[in-house]
Structure formats: structure tokens, C-alpha cells
Amino acid sequence: MTLGLKITNVSKTWNPDGPEPVPAVRNLTLDVELGEFVVLLGPSGCGKSSLLYIVAGLEDATEGSVTFDGLEVAEPSPERSLIFQEAALYPWLTVRDNITFGLKIAGQSPKKQEESAERLLRLVGLVGAGDKRPHELSGGMRQRAALARALAMEPKVLLMDEPFAALDIQTRARMQGHLLNIWESSKASVLLVTHSIEEALALADRVVVFTARPGQIKAEIPISAPRPRDMRSPEMIDLAIQCEALLAEEVEKSFKEQEQELA
Amino acid sequence: MTDKTIGAPVTQSKWNSVFKKLLTRLEPTLWVFASLSIFVGLWEFAWWWGWANPLLLPPPHIFLANLTDQFRFFDPGGTRAGALATGGSIFSVLGVIAWSSFRVTAGLVLGFTLSLAIGIGIRYFKVFGKLMLPLVTMLAPISPVAWLPVAVFIFGIGNPPAIFLVFIAIFFIMTLATLSQIDNVPAHYIQLARIMGCNKRQIYRHVILPAILPELFVTLRMNLFAAWMVVLIAEAVGVGSGLGQVTMMARNTFNASLVFFTMTLIGITGFAFDQALRYVQRKVLWWVGPSSVGGL
Numbered sequence: 159m160t161l162g163l164k165i166t167n168v169s170k171t172w173n174p175d176g177p178e179p180v181p182a183v184r185n186l187t188l189d190v191e192l193g194e195f196v197v198l199l200g201p202s203g204c205g206k207s208s209l210l211y212i213v214a215g216l217e218d219a220t221e222g223s224v225t226f227d228g229l230e231v232a233e234p235s236p237e238r239s240l241i242f243q244e245a246a247l248y249p250w251l252t253v254r255d256n257i258t259f260g261l262k263i264a265g266q267s268p269k270k271q272e273e274s275a276e277r278l279l280r281l282v283g284l285v286g287a288g289d290k291r292p293h294e295l296s297g298g299m300r301q302r303a304a305l306a307r308a309l310a311m312e313p314k315v316l317l318m319d320e321p322f323a324a325l326d327i328q329t330r331a332r333m334q335g336h337l338l339n340i341w342e343s344s345k346a347s348v349l350l351v352t353h354s355i356e357e358a359l360a361l362a363d364r365v366v367v368f369t370a371r372p373g374q375i376k377a378e379i380p381i382s383a384p385r386p387r388d389m390r391s392p393e394m395i396d397l398a399i400q401c402e403a404l405l406a407e408e409v410e411k412s413f414k415e416q417e418q419e420l421a
Numbered sequence: 422m423t424d425k426t427i428g429a430p431v432t433q434s435k436w437n438s439v440f441k442k443l444l445t446r447l448e449p450t451l452w453v454f455a456s457l458s459i460f461v462g463l464w465e466f467a468w469w470w471g472w473a474n475p476l477l478l479p480p481p482h483i484f485l486a487n488l489t490d491q492f493r494f495f496d497p498g499g500t501r502a503g504a505l506a507t508g509g510s511i512f513s514v515l516g517v518i519a520w521s522s523f524r525v526t527a528g529l530v531l532g533f534t535l536s537l538a539i540g541i542g543i544r545y546f547k548v549f550g551k552l553m554l555p556l557v558t559m560l561a562p563i564s565p566v567a568w569l570p571v572a573v574f575i576f577g578i579g580n581p582p583a584i585f586l587v588f589i590a591i592f593f594i595m596t597l598a599t600l601s602q603i604d605n606v607p608a609h610y611i612q613l614a615r616i617m618g619c620n621k622r623q624i625y626r627h628v629i630l631p632a633i634l635p636e637l638f639v640t641l642r643m644n645l646f647a648a649w650m651v652v653l654i655a656e657a658v659g660v661g662s663g664l665g666q667v668t669m670m671a672r673n674t675f676n677a678s679l680v681f682f683t684m685t686l687i688g689i690t691g692f693a694f695d696q697a698l699r700y701v702q703r704k705v706l707w708w709v710g711p712s713s714v715g716g717l
Contacts, residue, residue, distance in 0.1 A: 216615065216616075234612070234616040235616070236616060238616070240612065240613070240616055242609050246609035246610060246613055248628070248631070248632075250631040250632070250706075259627075260617030260618060263617055263618050263623060263627070264618055307617075311616075311617060
């Protein structure tokens, strides 16, 4: 049995029987090892998010297979938790009740829920915000609450769909540091989607660069530098230039394609 | 924002702030009075100038002048057209208002709960939905007034036909509103619930229901006025008591003063109902920000 996430020859076409089927991902193979931090980097609309939804079990792959710890992924499960760009906290629940929502569904005792909530609030730096309502929090705090909600289910892999894209740059950097700390202590794998080169380089054990739609893997760049990484070191600048060149080609391609579609 | 009036005596600025607070609290009420005053003022002016015949369009100072005289026509038990009622005190007036309010409230509660249940049922059970939806959509455009004879055939005279009409007035609209609200629940809410292990029933109970309630309450409030209009028609024709019956009697006896007096009561009661629903909405649906409660 192979542990971790195995994506084998996965293709996804949206609206396959319609007049204009949209191929999102084509023939993609990718493994994420236990505890590995993998970042998917690619131009907007290249099918990265589609891949996350398939791994989460929210969408079926048109072809190919996804297995997790040797088992076929068919249904969503708390062990593969998904975090969106917007926190999507339930506005009718307090922050604490949002965090323990999954535990309550799982039938955990109120006392245990309470303990988990306090531990997680401390972990994500939201002590004292438990009784607040989501709309009273800032964007960064909301995203931390969403992270706590995902962690409450003790996921084996965190799927993150541009989780910090809606935050300002300063908050973003803080959140990235935060995420790294949590990742190191939780030993979960992370599969994070972004279009920011800097974010990819700051976080990843391995950056997977996507092509324009339909998404395929263009390059894989392992990064062994210890964290926190200095983005101004020669090594990082080299990597950034490399990524930029790879991305630029794809952005160019997708622009040309769009022009042709319009013409 | 801090108020820094440098050099101003402390006591004065304190009084200032108290006055300001009072003003901001009273402001909505003041606007209500200003709005009413314009309307009443124009009416009184029209009378004074001789445009409005006081027999047909008696201005407020006439129809509100002799209250005890008006009160005589109010009998919570109902009266035959033209006959003077046994009423005559403010309590009989309140009694009449209470009966109409009861019919509206009963109809609203029934309509709201049943439309919610049916709406959720249509989306939850596929076959039930396919069978119900065409029916609901076809019955929705039929005016409640058209249901009036049906209501009398089924329920006879009394409270039930009036309650039934209020129910009809909101049920179909609220059912369709429930459906559109369910369809507009953010996909992420449901996806997250699935990831966290919710089955279908749990998704409806813990995510969809709380997500759709606030907007449905707004829809209910908007249909409150339709409910009031319908109850008056029902009372005029099929009940024999209540504000609608008084209006009908006033019409039959050509008593313009009474017509306008009753209309005033209806307006005030409707306004109070809206305020009450708003209050309930704020208390029960605490997660809705004040901005989406809107209005006064």
C-alpha cells in the first residue's frame, strides 16, 4: 500500500456532452507524499482548482484515478479538507461553533468540542475571538478561523485553493508564516494552489508549474532551502526567474488562445 | 472618531453629546411625523380651500373629532350592515383590531411554516418536487380574491375563511421564494458541509435552513401588507366582523368619516405589525447584519 496522495492520468472535462466541452485538466499524474508541501503554480483558469475539487472528492474525474493512502477517492471526507479563497464561515454560527461544526456532526461530546475549540483558537492565534461572529472578523482572521475549522477534523491533507489571494500583502506574509508553523506541527500534507510565484517559493517543498488550459504539468521544481526563506537570496532569485520564464510562456499561450476564440 | 472641541467647557460638550444621542435616537420617529404631517397638511389645506367636500373626503380633524361617535360602530362580535353596534368604548375598537390581527397572524404563521416545509420538500425529494412544482407555479398567479368563494364554500362564515385567504395570499409566493433561496445558498457552504461529513439531511438541517431563513423573513415582511389587504376583503364578505366588516358597513351607510377612521386604524396596525416583525427578525436571526434588515 502506498501512503499519501496518488493522482494517476487524471483528465477532467467540464460539460463533456454539451455543445462546447471545456477540458480543464489533461492526463495529469502527480504524487504527494505524507507530510509534503506541494504548491500548484499556474496561470488563472488553468484547471488547478478543478484538480483540487477532484482530490477533495467533490467532483469526479472524467478519466484516471485518485487514491489516498491506497483507497480510491470517491466521496468528500474530513481527512481531505478544502480551504477556499474566501473563508466561507457560516454567518449564523459563532467562530467557535464554526470551528467545532464538523466535530458536532461527528457526534463528539460538547466538553471535547470545547477543548478542541480552545486548543485550535490558540493554535491559529484567535484566543478571545471564539464568541465573535464571522462578520466581526477581518479577512485574515476569518481565514485563520477557516484553517482552524479544517484542522479540527485532523485532516491528513490540506487542500488550499488560493487561500490568501483576497488578503493584503502584509497579512498574506503573516498568514504564510502561520501556515508553515501549523503545517510543521500537524504533519499533514498540503496541496496549495496559487498564481503567485513568491508565495509558491516561500512555502513549497516542491513547486508544480501548470500549463495553460487544459492543465498539464510543465515542470516540477523541488526546493530544499530551509524555511523561513529569504526571497532576496541569490538561490531564491534564481528560482523566481526560472518560474517566471515558465509562467510567462503559458500566460502568452492562454492570451493567444483567448484572442483566437474571440476572432 | 473622537469629538475634540478644544477649550469648550466639559459640561457643555457633555450636554451636547447627550442631546446629539437623543436626536439620533429620535430621528426616525421625527421623520415619520414629518412624512405624516405633509400628507395631513395637504389634505387639510384642500378642505380649507374648498376642494375637498367634507362629506366625501372629510379631513383628519373631522373624522378624528368625535371619537366616541365613531367607536359606536365597532363591535368585536360583528354587526349587520347599518345597525349600530353594542360597542362604544375604546376596548371594543381594540377588540375589533385584535380580531383582524389574529386572523393575519394565524394566516402568516401557517403560510410561512407550510411554504417552508413544502419548499424544502420540493428540493429534498426529487419526485415530490417534480409533482408539486408545476402545481405551485400554476396556482401562484391566482388572486386570493378568486379564492374567496372557495374559502366560503369550504369553511363557511367565520375565522377559517379569513385565515385561509391570508394563507393563500402568501403561501405560493413564499414557496417559490424558498426554492430560489435554496438554489442560491453559496456552493462553498454545502461543499464544506459535505467535507465535514454531513449527510443530506444534516446539510438541510444545519446549513440550508439557517442560510435561507433571513431572506425568507424579509420576503414575509414584504408580503405582510398583501396579507392585510386580503384579510379586509375576507372580513367584508365572509366573516362579519373585524376592520374589514366595519369598512364595508361604513361604505354601505355612506359614512365617509368612519371609512377614513377605519383606514387610519388599518394603517397604524399594519405599521405596528411591520415593526413587530422587524423586531422578531432582529432577535431571532441575530446573525443578519443590521444593513440587511433595512428600512426604518
